Amino acid sequence: KKPLLEVQNLKQHFPIKGGILGRTVNHVKAVDDVSFTIFEGETLSIVGESGCGKSTTGRAILRLDEPTSGSVFFEGKDLLAMSKSQMRSMRKDLQVIFQDPFASLNPRQSVAQILGEALAIQNIVPANQRRERIIELLSHVGLRPDQIDRFPHEFSGGQRQRIGIARALAMQPKLIICDEAVSALDVSIQAQVLNLLKSLQKEFKLTYLFISHDLGVVRHISDRVMVMYLGKVVEIADKKSLFDSPQHPYTQALLSAIPVPDVSKKQERIILRGDVPSPINPPQGCRFHTRCPLAVERCKTEVPALTNVHSTHQVACHLVP
Numbered sequence: 398k399k400p401l402l403e404v405q406n407l408k409q410h411f412p413i414k415g416g417i418l419g420r421t422v423n424h425v426k427a428v429d430d431v432s433f434t435i436f437e438g439e440t441l442s443i444v445g446e447s448g449c450g451k452s453t454t455g456r457a458i459l460r461l462d463e464p465t466s467g468s469v470f471f472e473g474k475d476l477l478a479m480s481k482s483q484m485r486s487m488r489k490d491l492q493v494i495f496q497d498p499f500a501s502l503n504p505r506q507s508v509a510q511i512l513g514e515a516l517a518i519q520n521i522v523p524a525n526q527r528r529e530r531i532i533e534l535l536s537h538v539g540l541r542p543d544q545i546d547r548f549p550h551e552f553s554g555g556q557r558q559r560i561g562i563a564r565a566l567a568m569q570p571k572l573i574i575c576d577e578a579v580s581a582l583d584v585s586i587q588a589q590v591l592n593l594l595k596s597l598q599k600e601f602k603l604t605y606l607f608i609s610h611d612l613g614v615v616r617h618i619s620d621r622v623m624v625m626y627l628g629k630v631v632e633i634a635d636k637k638s639l640f641d642s643p644q645h646p647y648t649q650a651l652l653s654a655i656p657v658p659d660v661s662k663k664q665e666r667i668i669l670r671g672d673v674p675s676p677i678n679p680p681q682g683c684r685f686h687t688r689c690p691l692a693v694e695r696c697k698t699e700v701p702a703l704t705n706v707h708s709t710h711q712v713a714c715h716l717v718p
């Protein structure tokens with residue numbers, strides 16, 4: 398397997414201004430020293446509760462917000478070291494699909510205009526062949542040719558997300574970051590859009606970074622899963638290992654909260670005490686120690702490193718392996 402994207406020691410610390418001089422008084426450590434690799438053709442999911450840093454990681458990779466430090470190698474080139482204009486030319490390779498396609502689709506533009514604009518930026522298809530190409534894109538995402546001159550409000554939520562997917566496809570990307578891409582949709586529509594993403598992945602050899610708080614969705618779409626808590630990676634594994642034998646106490650708690658398809662495998666729900674602490678002054682040592690049912694003394698002072706359980710499974714916990 399060839400790495401497509403390698404994230405190294407990524408940090409995103411947002412300054413908090415205060416006082417009458419508006420000086421930086423503190424930082425929100427939204428993403429704190431995160432490293433991982435995405436291989437060509439796979440789907441890596443990032444899961445965790447809201448505020449864990451999963452969306453921030455996606456945005457930092459694309460430099461939608463400039464990260465504080467770290468490296469993001471895409472096909473061996475460091476995106477974070479690029480000039481703004483070099484980065485712009487990379488953008489067609491790295492597309493993003495957000496939760497709410499309505500917010501990202503101009504209501505005054507028809508589908509033909511929305512996709513036409515993307516094709517104009519990408520600039521491979523000659524202007525006189527663009528309409529034909531748009532119809533082709535629509536068919537790839539399960540929309541009809543006669544819908545080409547319609548406007549976003551004439552579509553359902555699921556159809557609008559298909560337009561968003563078509564717009565991303567128009568750029569012929571290598572990597573698509575899906576940030577809660579199906580979270581706003583009804584469950585039955587979610588499955589359709591997930592299946593569409595899967596079939597497009599095969600057809601166009603796409604790689605996905607799939608960001609979601611929903612473990613059911615993640616189980617459906619992923620090859621590998623990375624779990625984040627308070628700006629840190631706590632566990633990363635192939636899907637089967639993660640769902641069959643989660644090692645980190647936080648992952649175990651998350652998984653215990655989703656219904657099991659097999660009723661004979663009854664599991665006990667692990668209830669975590671307290672709330673997620675503030676990312677402004679996160680707990681010392683293991684960030685999870687204030688809520689961890691298994692915490693021991695050293696957890697309060699020593700940061701657990703991400704270590705191998707086996708070659709496709711890493712965990713950051715003093716008690717593992």
Ligand code: SF4
Nearest residue numbers: 683686689696714715
């Ligand atoms: Fe819990 Fe300690 Fe493991 Fe952190 S390192 S998850 S506090 S046992």
Ligand code: MG
Nearest residue numbers: 447451452577
């Ligand atoms: Mg988010």
